[in-house]
Amino acid sequence: MAACADGDCEIAVSGPVTIRVDGPAGPATLSVTEVGPNRIEYTVESGGSRSDNGASGPGQGCLTVLRPHGSGTSCGALGDAARPDPRSGAVVIQVLAGEDGTAIVRVVSG
Structure with a gap:
């Protein structure tokens, strides 16, 4: 998803999606594999792990x-968590499961 390519975005997802970001160890990929009511599953690949x-x-x-x-x-419990603060030299990915089957994904680069 091009919106996150610069390492800073907020998107709503309701199904599988792949998001590429420029991570601190090189290119990173966030793959949302499942989204449902109050549920999200995802994989992160970065730096060979x-x-x-x-x-x-x-x-x-x-x-x-x-x-x-x-x-x-x-x-764990994040409730209606605010956007995470940037961290120097890091990329922060926050995912929040929504009760309506839509999840919020936030990517913040420091």
Whole structure:
């Protein structure tokens, strides 16, 4: 999805989509594989590594931080989370499952 190519976007998704971003370790790919009411599943590939993540339930989501030498993800209750703050030298990916079957994906570069 071209809207996120610069590493800064917010989009609503209701089905599978692939989003490419310029990550700190080179090109990164976020592939949303499943979206449903209060559910999202996705994969992040960056710097030769791959991570499968997901969240389900009201107000649930995940935050993935890509850094030059690795990444980390935490999932859980995010509620109506605000857009994440930029982090120096990192790309932050936030996904929020929506009760209507539409998820919000935010990408923020630092």
